[in-house]
Amino acid sequence: MASSVAATDRAALVKAFDESRAGVRGLVESGVSAVPEIFRHPDPYASIPLAPPGVSIPVVDLSLPSPLAAADAARDWGFFYVVNYHDHFDCDDDYPGRLLAAARAFNELPAHERAAHYGRTTSTDGMFRWRETIDVAFWPSSSPSPPEDAKLTIPACCRAEVLEWDALATAVARAVMALLCEGLGIGAGALEEASCLEGRVMVCQYYPVCPEPERTMGIVPHTDPGVLTVLAQDGIGGLQVKHTTVDGESYWVDAKPVPGALLINVGDLLQMMSNDKYKSVEHRVVMNSHEEARVSSGVFFNPGKRGVSDFYGPLPELISSENPPKYRSFAMSEFLGTFFKRDLASKALIENFKI
Ligand SMILES: O=C(O)CCC(=O)C(=O)O
Numbered sequence: 001m002a003s004s005v006a007a008t009d010r011a012a013l014v015k016a017f018d019e020s021r022a023g024v025r026g027l028v029e030s031g032v033s034a035v036p037e038i039f040r041h042p043d044p045y046a047s048i049p050l051a052p053p054g055v056s057i058p059v060v061d062l063s064l065p066s067p068l069a070a071a072d073a074a075r076d077w078g079f080f081y082v083v084n085y086h087d088h089f090d091c092d093d094d095y096p097g098r099l100l101a102a103a104r105a106f107n108e109l110p111a112h113e114r115a116a117h118y119g120r121t122t123s124t125d126g127m128f129r130w131r132e133t134i135d136v137a138f139w140p141s142s143s144p145s146p147p148e149d150a151k152l153t154i155p156a157c158c159r160a161e162v163l164e165w166d167a168l169a170t171a172v173a174r175a176v177m178a179l180l181c182e183g184l185g186i187g188a189g190a191l192e193e194a195s196c197l198e199g200r201v202m203v204c205q206y207y208p209v210c211p212e213p214e215r216t217m218g219i220v221p222h223t224d225p226g227v228l229t230v231l232a233q234d235g236i237g238g239l240q241v242k243h244t245t246v247d248g249e250s251y252w253v254d255a256k257p258v259p260g261a262l263l264i265n266v267g268d269l270l271q272m273m274s275n276d277k278y279k280s281v282e283h284r285v286v287m288n289s290h291e292e293a294r295v296s297s298g299v300f301f302n303p304g305k306r307g308v309s310d311f312y313g314p315l316p317e318l319i320s321s322e323n324p325p326k327y328r329s330f331a332m333s334e335f336l337g338t339f340f341k342r343d344l345a346s347k348a349l350i351e352n353f354k355i
């Protein structure tokens with residue numbers, strides 16, 4: 001009986017929260033001093049320890065001739081910063097700051113102006129996160145750039161910056177994919193030819209200030225499902241990456257904000273396509289205790305070709321009797337079906353395709 005009453009209370013809380021269409025920011029604006037029940041995690045910061053001082057995520061300097069730096073980082077860490085890319089891609093020095101400022105401005109509009117874009121994402125465990133997520137753009141995978149009607153769904157106050165960000169993130173992903181292909185010893189264009197730049201999803205995340213940061217999380221530990229993620233974050237911090245050393249010791253490493261840098265991470269699909277050479281690693285966002293909300297934006301790259309005869313799995317060029325496939329091949333429809341059914345829990349997705 002008690003649990004059905006609790007379930008009813010919870011349903012009422014969820015309904016009230018959704019109907020407000022004001023999101024977590026609306027709660028903060030209304031002056032909540034405690035994290036409401038639906039956002040509370042049983043033990044958000046249990047599990048493995050924080051990294052010892054001096055351990056940090058590798059940096060790949062795109063202005064230097066170090067062709068294997070990205071591949072080494074993708075193998076050992078699954079995460080790396082890219083720096084000094086502005087000249088390489090002929091982009092303004094204020095990137096990604098200009099995008100992040102525009103995304104912040106959107107999130108800080110009065111609630112009634114944001115409401116049209118309100119959308120709440122919960123994972124299959126039903127837990128709510130202390131964040132706002134706007135899917136700022138999602139367009140048919142067959143189209144190389146957003147069609148005009150998709151552009152109009154992007155909030156007007158950040159539309160220009162979002163479109164610039166899409167173009168920059170795609171150029172960076174193209175260059176990084178080429179480096180990662182070279183690291184696999186295959187043609188630099190192999191991932192692009194497999195349509196991995198085409199199926200893009202962009203999100204802007206806004207993590208409001210939290211009155212009880214120890215009770216909830218921005219994002220629980222997860223791996224990204226796609227091929228590659230290109231992420232921009234502002235100066236607040238909160239993203240942590242799980243790193244396991246060669247001795248098998250694991251800890252959370254802060255992805256400290258580096259001005260102007262972008263973060264790249266390997267997703268589950270790339271781990272499988274590379275037959276485990278590159279690793280998709282868990283990451284999470286802890287609540288900040290700053291006085292200002294945190295803003296980040298990720299572009300998730302996925303294969304765009306999704307026909308019945310388009311199969312993914314270890315790249316055939318990599319497979320030999322010394323390197324037999326560790327995963328079976330699958331169509332994107334099966335992959336996505338499994339993705340939407342799974343828990344956000346670590347590595348659950350990839351296990352389904354192991355041979
Ligand atoms: O906000 C961040 O820094 C990371 C977000 C993230 O991991 C995701 O959206 O998958």
Ligand SMILES: [Fe+2]
Pocket residue numbers: 222223224283
């Ligand atoms: Fe992620």
